[in-house]
Amino acid sequence: IAGITQAPTSQILAAGRRMTLRCTQDMRHNAMYWYRQDLGLGLRLIHYSNTAGTTGKGEVPDGYSVSRANTDDFPLTLASAVPSQTSVYFCASSQGGAGDTQYFGPGTRLTVL
Amino acid sequence: KNEVEQSPQNLTAQEGEFITINCSYSVGISALHWLQQHPGGGIVSLFMLSSGKKKHGRLIATINIQEKHSSLHITASHPRDSAVYICAVHQGAQKLVFGQGTRLTINP
Numbered sequence: 664i665a666g667i668t669q670a671p672t673s674q675i676l677a678a679g680r681r682m683t684l685r686c687t688q689d690m691r692h693n694a695m696y697w698y699r700q701d702l703g704l705g706l707r708l709i710h711y712s713n714t715a716g717t718t719g720k721g722e723v724p725d726g727y728s729v730s731r732a733n734t735d736d737f738p739l740t741l742a743s744a745v746p747s748q749t750s751v752y753f754c755a756s757s758q759g760g761a762g763d764t765q766y767f768g769p770g771t772r773l774t775v776l
Numbered sequence: 777k778n779e780v781e782q783s784p785q786n787l788t789a790q791e792g793e794f795i796t797i798n799c800s801y802s803v804g805i806s807a808l809h810w811l812q813q814h815p816g817g818g819i820v821s822l823f824m825l826s827s828g829k830k831k832h833g834r835l836i837a838t839i840n841i842q843e844k845h846s847s848l849h850i851t852a853s854h855p856r857d858s859a860v861y862i863c864a865v866h867q868g869a870q871k872l873v874f875g876q877g878t879r880l881t882i883n884p
Contacts, residue, residue, distance in 0.1 A: 705874040706862070707874070762866040763824070765809070765872075767811075770818070
């Protein structure tokens with residue numbers, strides 16, 4: 664693994680289904696983030712984690728949950744997907760806080776029907 | 777009004793032209809980031825600055841804290857510079873506020 668990876672690359676999901684987007688980094692960064700990117704709205708923060716064992720809510724957290732059991736992994740779960748969660752999801756990490764340079768994963772394109 | 781405004785939204789230029797993309801923000805910040813999103817979707821951090829000017833290759837970023845304004849310049853532009861350029865400001869805690877991006881197309 665080099666940098667930050669996300670899986671799956673893309674997914675089509677029926678409304679009401681549960682889905683976990685995976686994110687793994689090998690840079691030993693303390694902070695990790697989940698963003699969604701929608702046309703005309705730019706990137707918006709869903710959840711973040713300052714360090715393993717802690718998480719916090721971002722700008723648009725409703726319908727999403729995260730966990731940070733270790734430094735490397737930061738999965739994002741949609742408990743019951745809805746069509747408004749159709750988006751491109753980016754995971755990112757930084758050594759320090761959000762003011763530090765953030766390194767982005769390649770993104771997951773999610774379509775909820 | 778968005779907290780971070782970029783202009784122009786779209787920019788098309790010929791190879792070799794000098795490019796300027798602007799970012800204005802309405803809140804106090806501790807740092808400003810410029811990001812590049814490639815046509816394939818990947819996002820790369822170009823600069824992080826809190827004052828003055830930074831240069832990397834053909835890219836130059838400036839910030840004026842008093843005027844709440846930053847510019848990204850590209851000298852001797854090339855078709856491979858075609859991408860969406862995103863400005864983001866760090867307001868504190870874990871909040872980065874992003875602009876909507878400027879889509880740049882450089883024609884050969």
